[in-house]
Each structure stands twice: as C-alpha cells, then as structure tokens.
Amino acid sequence: MTGLPGGASLEAAVADGARAHRLDRAHVFHSWSAQAQIDPMPIIAAEGSYVWDGEGNRLLDFSSQLVNTNVGHQHPAVVAAIAEQAATLCTIAPQYANGARSEAARLIAERTPGDLNKVFFTNGGADANEHAVRMARLHTGRHKVLSRYRSYHGGTDLAINLTGDPRRFASDRSAAGVIHFDGPFLYRSVFHSETQEQECERALEELRRVIELEGPSTIAAVVLESIPGTAGIMIPPPGYLAGVRELCTEFGIVMIADEVMAGFGRAGRWFAVEHADTAAGPVIPDLITFAKGVNSGYVPLGGVAIGERIAATFADRPYPGGLTYSGHPLATAAAVATIEAMESEDMVGNASRIGADVIGPALVEMAAKHPSIGEVRGTGVFWAIELVRDRATREPLAPYGGSSPAMTETLAACKKGGLLPFANFNRIHVVPPCNVSAAEAREGLEILDDALSTADAHTV
Numbered sequence: 001m002t003g004l005p006g007g008a009s010l011e012a013a014v015a016d017g018a019r020a021h022r023l024d025r026a027h028v029f030h031s032w033s034a035q036a037q038i039d040p041m042p043i044i045a046a047e048g049s050y051v052w053d054g055e056g057n058r059l060l061d062f063s064s065q066l067v068n069t070n071v072g073h074q075h076p077a078v079v080a081a082i083a084e085q086a087a088t089l090c091t092i093a094p095q096y097a098n099g100a101r102s103e104a105a106r107l108i109a110e111r112t113p114g115d116l117n118k119v120f121f122t123n124g125g126a127d128a129n130e131h132a133v134r135m136a137r138l139h140t141g142r143h144k145v146l147s148r149y150r151s152y153h154g155g156t157d158l159a160i161n162l163t164g165d166p167r168r169f170a171s172d173r174s175a176a177g178v179i180h181f182d183g184p185f186l187y188r189s190v191f192h193s194e195t196q197e198q199e200c201e202r203a204l205e206e207l208r209r210v211i212e213l214e215g216p217s218t219i220a221a222v223v224l225e226s227i228p229g230t231a232g233i234m235i236p237p238p239g240y241l242a243g244v245r246e247l248c249t250e251f252g253i254v255m256i257a258d259e260v261m262a263g264f265g266r267a268g269r270w271f272a273v274e275h276a277d278t279a280a281g282p283v284i285p286d287l288i289t290f291a292k293g294v295n296s297g298y299v300p301l302g303g304v305a306i307g308e309r310i311a312a313t314f315a316d317r318p319y320p321g322g323l324t325y326s327g328h329p330l331a332t333a334a335a336v337a338t339i340e341a342m343e344s345e346d347m348v349g350n351a352s353r354i355g356a357d358v359i360g361p362a363l364v365e366m367a368a369k370h371p372s373i374g375e376v377r378g379t380g381v382f383w384a385i386e387l388v389r390d391r392a393t394r395e396p397l398a399p400y401g402g403s404s405p406a407m408t409e410t411l412a413a414c415k416k417g418g419l420l421p422f423a424n425f426n427r428i429h430v431v432p433p434c435n436v437s438a439a440e441a442r443e444g445l446e447i448l449d450d451a452l453s454t455a456d457a458h459t460v
Contacts, residue, residue: 005045008045014056017043017053021040044056048435057418059418060440063429067230067292067431068291068293068296070435072433077341082298085334101327104336105119108290111271113285115308118311120319121301121328122323125260125290125292126154128290129260130154131321132221133158135254136220136286139310142217142218147180148182150185151164151165152230153223164180179210183236188394207247216252220254222244224241226259227272229262230261232427233382233429235377245283254286254310255285256287257288260289264342266293267379268351268356290302295335296338299334351434354432354438354441362442363376363378363383364376366385366452370452370455371459374394380434388459400426403425404426406455410455413450418447432444
C-alpha cells in the first residue's frame with residue numbers, strides 16, 4: 001500500500017471503497033457485462049498518471065481509463081475551472097449563449113483543419129456520431145452510411161450499428177441504413193497484400209467497389225475513425241485517408257472523421273487526421289466528431305465540428321436536433337481548461353515525443369524477445385500490442401470478440417506489478433495520458449515487459 005494524494009486517510013478511503021463495492025454489487029447495472037460475472041475494482045483516489053485501488057495499491061494508469069484522461073487525473077487547472085464555473089453558472093439551457101461554451105467552441109475551431117469552424121456540442125461520442133450522420137443525411141438527401149469493419153462508434157442505436165465489431169451483433173437489425181466495408185489492416189489483411197502500398201491501393205479499390213455497387217446517389221456519408229481505437233489502433237497506410245477524401249468528393253458523399261478517441265493529442269497531433277496530410281495539402285473531412293480527450297472526461301462532453309458547406313445547409317433551415325445539456329457550462333469550462341493546459345504544457349508535443357522516443361522503441365525491443373507479440377503499432381500515446389499464440393500462423397491469444405485464460409492471466413500479472421492496462425480481445429493497448437513523463441512511461445513498460453512472460457507461456 002502507498003499513501004494517498006493530498007495526505008488523505010488511507011484507512012478511511014479503503015473503508016469507503018469497500019462500501020462502494022458493496023453498494024455497487026447491490027444496485028449498479030454495468031455496461032457490456034454479464035452482471036453476475038463481474039467484480040468491479042474500487043478506485044479510491046487518482047492523481048496524474050496514477051490511480052489507487054480499493055486496497056490502497058497505487059497503479060500506473062496505462063489505460064487513461066477509457067482512453068480519455070488525456071491530461072491525467074485531477075489536473076489542478078481543470079478541477080479549478082469546474083469549481084469556478086460551478087460557483088458562477090452551474091447550468092443554463094442550450095438556447096442561451098454562455099461564456100464557457102462560446103470559448104470552448106472557439107478553441108476547438110482554432111485546432112480543427114480547414115473550415116470546420118462551427119461546433120455542435122453533445123454529451124459524448126456516440127451522440128456526436130448520431131448527429132453527424134443526421135447532418136449528412138439532411139445535407140445530401142440520401143440515407144445510406146458506410147463504415148468499416150473493425151471500428152467502434154458508440155453504444156446508442158445508430159452508433160452501435162455503425163460499429164464494425166462484435167458489440168453491435170445483439171442490436172444490429174440491418175435496418176439502420178449502414179453498410180460495412182473492409183479497411184486497411186496489413187497484419188490481418190483481407191486483401192492478401194504484402195506491403196502497405198498494396199494494402200492502401202486495394203482498400204481504396206474495395207471502398208470504390210462498395211460505393212458503386214450500393215449506388216453513389218444513395219450514400220450520405222462515409223464514417224471512419226481517423227485511427228481506429230478500440231478495434232486495434234491500426235494506423236492507416238499513407239494515402240488512405242486522402243484517397244477516402246477523394247472518393248467522397250467524387251461522389252458527393254460526406255466524409256465524417258471520428259476523432260472521439262484519437263483526437264486531442266492522443267495520436268501526437270491535435271487531431272489524428274493530421275497524420276494523413278500530403279504534399280498536396282491537408283486532408284479535411286466535412287465533419288469531425290469528438291469527445292473523451294476534449295476535456296479528459298472530467299464532465300461528459302462531445303461534439304461535431306462542422307465545415308462551412310454543411311453549416312450553410314442549416315443557415316435558414318432549422319436543424320432538427322438538440323440536447324438538454326448541449327454545451328453544458330461545467331463540461332465546456334472543463335474543455336477550455338483542458339485545451340489551455342494542453343497548449344501551455346505542450347502535451348501534444350509530449351505525446352508525440354514519448355511515442356517516438358520511449359514507447360515505440362521499447363515495444364519494438366519487447367517484440368524481439370517475446371514470442372507472444374505478433375505486432376506492435378501506434379503513434380503518440382496510442383499503441384497496441386497484438387498478442388498471438390503462434391507468430392507463424394498469427395493465431396490470436398484470444399478469439400475475435402472474446403477473451404481467454406491466457407489474456408486474463410497476463411492482465412492479472414500487469415496489475416500485480418502495479419500497472420492498470422487497457423485490453424480488448426487479444427490486444428493490450430499502451431495508452432497513458434498525453435502528459436505522462438518519460439520516467440512513468442518507462443516504469444509502465446518495464447512492468448508490461450515482465451507481465452508478457454505470462455503470455456509467452458501460452459505460445460506454441
């Protein structure tokens with residue numbers, strides 16, 4: 001056990017954690033879970049890159065929770081901004097202008113590429129994607145939406161249908177107007193590619209084929225995570241997002257970049273789509289959806305950044321959508337403080353340097369020594385380790401859509417060593433806060449290195 005931040009009583013906090021666990025098991029219904037099969041770990045304190053569990057153990061948070069605490073836990077400037085806003089104006093309906101919302105919109109618009117200068121605020125990423133699709137449908141007068149397999153866009157009705165992973169199966173009625181297609185992923189290529197160049201070319205050919213066979217005049221939007229997050233942090237090959245932009249322009253389709261997880265410094269840029277810039281210029285989507293890192297999840301917030309062409313559609317035509325808490329003062333005050341802290345402390349630059357100088361090289365070294373590592377990939381503080389039973393066949397350490405005893409044991413070894421990891425299927429994601437220090441990153445990587453010996457024991 002270790003002491004708690006600010007000298008708080010460890011004994012009292014542990015007691016509070018035990019009570020929280022009892023009440024949780026009695027009354028809380030958890031997402032994505034079989035309720036009788038889970039045992040949620042209490043968190044009794046958090047600060048910076050660390051959290052403390054219900055027994056008082058300090059864990060290095062290499063998950064950033066759900067990859068959203070981009071400025072770490074309890075950042076003093078953000079906490080102070082929320083308190084100051086609460087003392088001034090806790091809430092106000094969205095039809096009124098308020099200073100926090102206006103300033104947050106300005107700061108976001110300054111950082112989006114191109115002419116995405118209008119911001120519609122939502123409560124999170126799922127409803128941001130829902131509203132982006134609604135805007136695209138109304139703008140084009142079309143209904144179908146294309147999204148890729150191996151993607152995640154949220155848990156609400158349309159967003160879960162947009163999602164391209166197994167979480168959509170129970171709710172997918174094939175009635176939402178969503179068509180899925182295969183995107184580039186060289187390690188598990190469905191295009192039989194041997195190089196990133198081939199993978200890019202063939203993935204764009206696949207998208208063109210789907211557009212043509214579905215009927216371009218019926219397709220409102222293509223929705224893509226700029227870098228797929230929960231699905232595996234598959235960095236698009238050079239030219240892919242630019243090629244998608246060209247196809248959307250050619251067929252009059254709205255390009256929606258989902259930056260809910262990849263945005264606001266996570267990928268070492270303000271927005272991950274910036275990695276796709278070419279010599280011909282930046283790749284500019286028509287709409288960008290965001291959430292998570294915009295205020296590090298301190299208060300729920302999401303939104304849609306809107307380009308001028310689509311914004312003009314609703315200049316004299318009412319937009320038929322809204323939310324009671326759109327642009328909530330506490331949430332947007334947190335966004336203002338988060339963006340200002342990221343800027344003043346160069347967190348985006350730090351994320352880029354930590355990825356290039358610390359995380360990337362360390363993971364490459366691990367891959368050379370651990371037979372359980374099939375591939376490492378990522379950028380900034382946004383990395384995935386693909387764990388396999390057999391490097392030759394690339395058989396995953398857990399099945400697609402599930403887990404395995406091998407993964408469970410490996411994750412337990414991480415926690416025993418003092419690391420809180422993010423895992424999905426057969427992967428462990430290395431996603432610490434954007435302001436993680438080099439020393440903290442090395443500490444976590446050393447724990448992970450030791451834990452991977454457990455995964456190695458399950459290889460052939």
